[in-house]
Amino acid sequence: MGLRFFRRVQVAPGIRLNLSRSGVSPSFGVRGARLTLGRSGLRTTAGLPGTGIHYTTVHKRSGSRRTTGTRKRADAARAKLHQGYFARLTTPKHERAFIDGCRACVAGREDEALAHFARADGQPDAAFMGGYLALKARKFDQAERMLRYAAEEHRRLGALARKYGVRPRAELLIIPQVRASVELGRAGAVLGLAEIHQLRGELREAIADLEKLRKLDPTCVLVRLSLAELLLEHKPDDTSSARRVVALSDGVQNESEAHAALLVFRGRALCTLGRPVLARDALTAALRRTRDRSPALLREARAERAKVYEALGNHARARADRERLRGDA
Structure with missing residues (x-):
């Protein structure tokens, strides 16, 4: 939420609880929100804060041809993020801001990445990623604006990330022992909004956000767990x-x-x-x-x-x- 077997439990659209143990993909952040830019979804992670244990889903590969193909796709994705002079001239301004934000993410320059994502007007992917960066930086007003926009424009989430071959994920602490890995999607944006309200002490609003997620998937164990915690805390x-x-x-x-x-x-x-x-x-x-x-x-x-x-x-x-x-x- 560890043997070396591969198992993943889908607990809600865009939220996965991972049950296999392995390494951690390149990421930044410590507790609370952490954003990860994986290569075409090679792995997703969730961990247990305070224990040093990370549960990671690693997609199996069989044979060198598939490994070579994966590397080629990763190299192609990196090439898309490292544009030449003439390519940048023909790339729309909001896409350049998104690309620059992703590159800053990979380099670990969080403030710079957030500034780029904030300039990517009208792009829900940038709003989602910037919202989680703002949440990690405890810039709650900015995080709420960006994640709310991502949630409202959820039907367009993922389009720009797919175009440039990146697959961002954020990690959220659900309770002190359980961390969720969140992908681009409406559920991930609303879960981030609930986290903002909880950190502000706005428990009633956080509960309302989680109730929205319950309507999306009443069986989601992470949402049920979050709701249970907030109800008993409130x-x-x-x-x-x-x-x-x-x-x-x-x-x-x-x-x-x-x-x-x-x-x-x-x-x-x-x-x-x-x-x-x-x-x-x-x-x-x-x-x-x-x-x-x-x-x-x-x-x-x-x-x-x-x-x-x-x-x-x-x-x-x-x-x-x-x-x-x-x-x-």
Whole structure:
């Protein structure tokens, strides 16, 4: 959300939760938003902040011919971004700004890249990429303007990037243990807007943004997880919010880091509703798989379960969980 196998889970249009472990494609940024310019989608990444683990999908190649073809396509893409004098004379101004922004991205010159993308008037691809750069720089007003434009013009997203052979992705922290890899698309733009509202403390607006994404794909685990977190953060002791979190997590199995985190939120919500037995079951399900799960998430689930065991009067089990937590510290 790691064995060396290749598996990718599609969780929403333009948002992928990646379950294979490998290297990281050239990118810039640390926490929060990070923009990656990959070569024709060779890999997508999502990681677990604080653990040093990155989960990456690497598309398989079979044989040297395919590898050679991939390199040729990558070289062609680079050539498109490095225009000669006469090519630039015939390239529209907004496209030159987009190209210059991409080149600055690859070089790691974030402020310069953002300035170029901001000059690419009427280009949703530039607005999307610039919006995430502005988000990373905590320029929230500019980020909101650019990502809102990208969301409104979502039907044109990707056209300019495809023309020049680049495939940008941004990474967003969903909760401290789960990071999402976001591609050009309406879902990615709206998810960025939700992040802006959350960072500003505008939780109601962030929830409204995520509800829009829920309409696009009600099964998206990342959106359900984000919503659950915000609902419990906005009104932690509110039974109405707790019931919504329980509904969001109905039927969830421990399939990935994100699913496990959603089970932890389900356990908290059930505690708020006075259902400790069901809360225990949800938290036990979150702990059932430890492989490929971050230690921080497992500790959080175990600490929550210890509280539930105390509420149930099962002090021996509560003590066992707390001893395990001390041993893992």
